[in-house]
Each structure stands twice: as structure tokens, then as C-alpha cells.
Amino acid sequence: MRFNRILLFVVVFSLLGAFAHECSKAKAAESEHAEAKSEENFIDSLTFLGDSITAHMQQRSPLRAEQIWATQSRYLNLDSRITYAKIVAPDTGAEETIATVAKRLRPSYLVITLGIDYGVYYYRNDLQTFRHYYEKLLSAILEASPDTVLILQSIFPVGRGSAVITNDMIQNANAVISDIAAARGLAFVDQTAVLADSDGYLRQEYCYSSDGIHLTAKAYDAILAKLASMEKEIKEKL
Numbered sequence: 001m002r003f004n005r006i007l008l009f010v011v012v013f014s015l016l017g018a019f020a021h022e023c024s025k026a027k028a029a030e031s032e033h034a035e036a037k038s039e040e041n042f043i044d045s046l047t048f049l050g051d052s053i054t055a056h057m058q059q060r061s062p063l064r065a066e067q068i069w070a071t072q073s074r075y076l077n078l079d080s081r082i083t084y085a086k087i088v089a090p091d092t093g094a095e096e097t098i099a100t101v102a103k104r105l106r107p108s109y110l111v112i113t114l115g116i117d118y119g120v121y122y123y124r125n126d127l128q129t130f131r132h133y134y135e136k137l138l139s140a141i142l143e144a145s146p147d148t149v150l151i152l153q154s155i156f157p158v159g160r161g162s163a164v165i166t167n168d169m170i171q172n173a174n175a176v177i178s179d180i181a182a183a184r185g186l187a188f189v190d191q192t193a194v195l196a197d198s199d200g201y202l203r204q205e206y207c208y209s210s211d212g213i214h215l216t217a218k219a220y221d222a223i224l225a226k227l228a229s230m231e232k233e234i235k236e237k238l
Helices: 002-044 098-105 127-144 167-184 217-229 231-235
Strands: 046-050 086-088 095-097 109-113 149-153 187-189
Touching: 002 046, 002 217, 095 098, 098 127, 109 127, 127 149, 127 167, 149 167, 149 217, 167 187, 187 231, 217 231
Parallel strands: 046 109, 109 149, 149 187
Antiparallel strands: 086 095
């Protein structure tokens, strides 16, 4: 009789252990699913503004078209006319200034990636001017839509095929952007480690074209994953 009780205890204990293990696995899976859903929802809440690198997200990323603000030509020069530059408004299709669109649409988050078109090279020896025009744009956006959370993203590294723009120029400009973010209390997302190889060049699998500048769909996936991983840090800026 005693042996039977011991055997029953062992069986019950084993069943309880197995049940607890399955419950633990189910909770872990549920937690992972919830986390993935949260990241997906966060990415869905972002709007992206930038030059040709951002514009190409319309074809090579999972983002919705209305999440991407770009000019008709896809180029957006960081220069004295930055606040006069017109993007294609996602709600109307009309060409309007960035501030005009921001005032009407009031995006919750605006990810800005700017500088590879014109700015990095032409202001390589005049970073104060680079900073001035960058901040001029930020001020115009925030005046139009004060509740929008701005996320400043680093300029992405270029590949070995880049004939004019170098990664040294890019890193110097990124230091300025990082400093602007710190001074204004904004989030700065540095994508360099995500996209660069061990020599600092854009990874070969991320190079879409021979110019070493434009990105593959795989690169955009990596960029979005990095942004998703910084959700908590970014939301602390609210």
C-alpha cells in the first residue's frame, strides 16, 4: 500500500511538473507574440522623412506609402531652401512644404534621415552650416506640430563603390546630428553598427546599387528592427 502511494505521488508530481512546464512555454510564447505585436504597432506609428534613401523605402520596405514623406524627385537637399522644399503630401498628393504637411497631419513620431543628398559632401568643411540648416528644419516642423516626437536617425554608411562621399564625412556629420539630438532632448538612432561591415563600409548584402549609397530591402528590414528595439527609449522622450 505504501509503495502504491509513493508511486501515485511520483506520477502526480511528474504530471504537475509537465503541466507547469507547458504553462511556462505557453506564457513565454504569448510574451514573445505580445512583444512582436508591440514592435509591429510601434513601427506602424512612425512616419519617415528624408532624402532618396528614405524615398526608396516606398519600394523596398514593408511600410505603408503614407508613412513615407518624400519629394517628387526623391531628392531632398539639406541647404538654405530646406524649409521651402516640397514633399508629396500622402493625404492629397499635392506638393507642399514639410511644415505645411506636418501641421495638417500631426504625425505622432517623425523619423528624420537627412544629409546624404547634398549636405554631407558640400558641408564637409563647414559643419556649422550643416547644423544650421538641419536645425532650421527641426524648428519649422516643431513650430507646425509641437506634439510630434522627432527621431533623428544617423546618416547611413556608404559602400566601397561611393566615389565622392566617404564614411569619414558621414561620421563627422553624424556627430553633429547626435549633438543636436542631445541638445534638444530628442532620440538619436545610430544605425552605423547595424549596417556597416568590420571596415566601416556598408555591408555588401545591403548595397542595392554600384554607387554604394542605396539600400536593399534587407537593409531596410535591419533599420526597422533597430528602431523597434529602441521603442522604450524613444517613448521616454514623450
